[in-house]
Every structure is written in C-alpha cells, then in structure tokens.
Amino acid sequence: MTTRTPQNTHCVDMTTGSRAMSDAPVYEIDLAAFWADPYPDLKRMRAEAPIAYVPQLGATLITRRDEIFAQEKRIEIFSSDQPQGLMTVLMGQNMMRKDGDAHMAERKAIFPTVSPKTVKQVWVAQFRAAAQRVLDDLAPRGACDLVRDYAMPVSAEALKAITGLTNMTAAEMDRVSQGMIDGCANYAGDPLVEARCHDCTASIDAHIDAMIPVLDARPDHSLLSVQRRAGLSDAQTRANIKLAISGGQNEPRDAIAGTAWAVLSHPDALARLQSGAVPWLRAFEEYARWISPIGMSPRRVAQRATVQGVTLEPEDRVFLMFGSGNRDESVFANPDRFDLDQDIAPAISFGAGPHFCAGAWASRALIGEVALPLLFERLPGLALDGEARFGGWAFRGPITVPVRWEPAPREG
Numbered sequence: 527m528t529t530r531t532p533q534n535t536h537c538v539d540m541t542t543g544s545r546a547m548s549d550a551p552v553y554e555i556d557l558a559a560f561w562a563d564p565y566p567d568l569k570r571m572r573a574e575a576p577i578a579y580v581p582q583l584g585a586t587l588i589t590r591r592d593e594i595f596a597q598e599k600r601i602e603i604f605s606s607d608q609p610q611g612l613m614t615v616l617m618g619q620n621m622m623r624k625d626g627d628a629h630m631a632e633r634k635a636i637f638p639t640v641s642p643k644t645v646k647q648v649w650v651a652q653f654r655a656a657a658q659r660v661l662d663d664l665a666p667r668g669a670c671d672l673v674r675d676y677a678m679p680v681s682a683e684a685l686k687a688i689t690g691l692t693n694m695t696a697a698e699m700d701r702v703s704q705g706m707i708d709g710c711a712n713y714a715g716d717p718l719v720e721a722r723c724h725d726c727t728a729s730i731d732a733h734i735d736a737m738i739p740v741l742d743a744r745p746d747h748s749l750l751s752v753q754r755r756a757g758l759s760d761a762q763t764r765a766n767i768k769l770a771i772s773g774g775q776n777e778p779r780d781a782i783a784g785t786a787w788a789v790l791s792h793p794d795a796l797a798r799l800q801s802g803a804v805p806w807l808r809a810f811e812e813y814a815r816w817i818s819p820i821g822m823s824p825r826r827v828a829q830r831a832t833v834q835g836v837t838l839e840p841e842d843r844v845f846l847m848f849g850s851g852n853r854d855e856s857v858f859a860n861p862d863r864f865d866l867d868q869d870i871a872p873a874i875s876f877g878a879g880p881h882f883c884a885g886a887w888a889s890r891a892l893i894g895e896v897a898l899p900l901l902f903e904r905l906p907g908l909a910l911d912g913e914a915r916f917g918g919w920a921f922r923g924p925i926t927v928p929v930r931w932e933p934a935p936r937e938g
C-alpha cells in the first residue's frame with residue numbers, strides 16, 4: 527500500500543495562486559501540525575474566526591456546521607465547476623465538478639449502480655464474499671495491520687465490482703487511487719507527483735479499455751456498464767470512474783480501519799456492539815462524524831457575495847470544512863468524543879447539498895453491514911497491538927492500526 531505522508535494526503539484540488547481577494551480575517555497554520563491533528567486549529571477558528579483566510583492553504587475556510595450546511599446549497603455562489611482545478615485538469619471533468627442540470631444528469635445516469643436497491647440486491651453479497659476471502663487468509667496469522675491487510679483489500683475488492691474494473695488487482699486499485707489523490711493535491715507543481723498521477727490515470731484507462739468489450743457483451747450494474755448504456759460520452763464515463771476510484775478507495779479503507787480502532791479503544795462500546803444492543807452501522811456513522819474521512823470539499827466563488835460579514839470575490843477559493851462542522855460545539859453534545867449515544871442526525875459526513883455523496887449507501891453497507899461485523903466475528907479476541915497513527919485534514923484516516931487476535935488453526 528502506498529505510504530501516506532503530509533505531502534501526499536492533502537487532496538484539496540488546488541492550483542497555485544496569489545492571496546484571495548476575500549476580506550476574511552487571516553488565520554495562520556503550521557501545515558505539518560495541521561496534517562497531524564487539525565482539530566485544535568479548527569476549534570479555535572470556530573470560536574474566533576469561523577470564516578477565515580488561511581494563507582498556507584490559499585483558501586477561505588468555513589468551519590461552523592450550520593454555515594456549511596446552508597452555503598453548500600448556494601451553488602450559484604459556491605460553485606463546484608472548477609475548470610482550472612487540478613482534479614479537472616488531471617482526471618477530466620467529473621460530475622462532482624459540475625453544478626445544476628449538468629451534475630444532475632450524470633448523477634441520474636449512475637444511480638442504477640449506487641441506488642439502495644442495487645446495493646442491497648447486488649453489491650452486499652459481493653462485498654461479503656470478498657471480505658470472507660480476506661479473512662480466510664488473515665485468520666491463521668494472529669496479527670496484522672488493519673489498514674494494509676484488511677481495510678485496503680476489502681475496500682478495493684468492493685470498488686473493483688462497483689466500477690466494473692474487475693481486471694484490476696486490489697493493490698493496483700489502491701495505488702492508482704493514491705496517485706490521483708496526490709496529483710489533485712499537487713499545488714506545488716512537483717513534476718514527479720504529476721507524472722505518477724498521469725501513470726495512474728493511464729492505468730485506469732487501460733483497464734477500462736480492456737473491460738469495455740466484456741461489459742458491452744454482458745452488461746451488469748457496474749459504473750462502466752451503466753454509464754455506457756445511459757449514453758454518457760467516453761470522456762464523461764472515464765472521468766466519473768476516476769472520481770469513484772479517487773474517493774471510493776481511501777475513504778472506506780480509512781473508515782473501516784478507523785472505526786475498528788475507535789471501537790477497540792472504547793471497550794464499553796465494543797460490548798454493546800457485540801451484544802447487538804447497538805448496530806455496527808451506528809459505530810461507523812459516529813466515527814465518520816468524529817474523525818471525518820472526508821474532511822473538506824472545495825468550491826470556487828462564482829459571484830461576489832457576503833457571508834457573515836465576510837465579502838468573497840469571484841474566483842476566490844473556499845473550503846467547506848466538513849470535519850470541523852462535525853465537531854461544532856453548538857450542535858453536538860460531545861463533539862470531541864466517540865460516543866455511540868451522540869445525536870448524529872446533524873452530521874455532514876457525506877456532505878449536505880446537491881453534491882451529497884452518491885456512494886453513501888454503498889459505503890454504509892460495506893462498512894456497517896459487512897466489513898466491521900465480519901471482522902469481529904471472524905477474529906476472536908481482536909485487540910490493539912500497538913499505537914495507531916493518523917494523518918490528514920482534507921481526507922483523514924489511520925496510517926497504521928496494528929492488531930492481534932487468537933489465530934485460527936490452518937486447515938489441512
């Protein structure tokens with residue numbers, strides 16, 4: 527699995543540029559410290575400067591939950607259409623980088639792949655079979671890193687099925703996802719990072735090329751097959767598959783391993799989950815609030831606007847800080863704690879407006895119905911076996927989660 531560093535996990539889809547024209551108060555951060563743990567800075571910003579310009583990020587950050595919830599819906603001002611953004615330049619203009627009718631048309635086209643009905647009737651059985659295969663291999667070992675050895679392959683196998691790229695290995699799915707994340711964060715213009723990103727997108731295109739005749743001959747519910755039947759252009763189809771891979775691998779991977787770590791760190795919660803008193807989905811949703819795998823979503827200011835006394839100018843860059851909103855003290859009773867009794871209804875872990883994550887149902891099923899309960903069922907005595915390390919702020923998750931359990935005897 528690709529090793530993540532402070533440089534390669536800032537997936538903020540930015541280009542280099544000068545100071546934005548917004549008159550927001552300036553808030554300085556230490557980038558390395560912010561990557562290691564953004565929550566102290568975000569808490570201070572919510573209290574002192576809830577809309578602030580951060581020069582180290584080249585963007586104006588909105589940090590309070592209710593403001594994020596309201597402003598994300600104002601697409602005429604906070605536009606997802608970012609023609610010069612690195613995601614668009616390197617990966618093509620996917621549906622996440624479109625607004626209004628253009629966005630909704632593509633969202634409608636992919637719905638047969640990600641609908642609750644398809645998830646329940648098609649994907650859950652495939653998720654479960656893949657997770658069982660991974661656990662069959664792990665069970666006799668007695669120890670592993672949950673990120674590398676369980677969450678990564680389980681997430682990748684699910685994504686292979688959903689995208690239709692079943693000809694790709696799990697390791698390659700993880701590699702190309704990370705390469706694109708690094709590429710759309712390459713605002714320093716590192717040519718090596720850009721070259722790796724191009725190599726990863728070329729790999730995806732080659733795998734798509736190989737699968738097109740297969741899926742045209744035998745259509746299924748996969749993203750590649752569904753988009754082709756809906757009549758989307760080749761460019762649209764490829765861009766949306768790259769979008770699915772760029773977020774659909776690292777976020778479930780990090781949430782699977784991260785939620786397992788949270789539960790193992792809270793024995794009372796684990797007991798309630800294993801007794802059936804609380805469903806595993808609840809643990810995932812509270813984890814996604816507490817340590818948001820998707821910590822931020824970027825927007826381009828399309829027209830001059832004033833928000834809470836701050837004037838934003840056209841082409842300003844704004845970050846909607848979901849991870850901050852999910853710890854807003856004015857909304858959540860215990861914002862900085864993992865608490866299964868927390869009221870998570872106001873959480874914005876999957877977004878809030880028209881760009882609400884299309885893969886939310888698949889993620890909930892994969893993590894809450896399959897990956898977590900199977901993990902604890904198949905590995906008796908599962909326990910932490912060292913310190914877990916976390917990183918990131920735009921996308922945040924564990925880098926390593928060492929665990930041990932009572933190894934099962936090998937068959938034969």
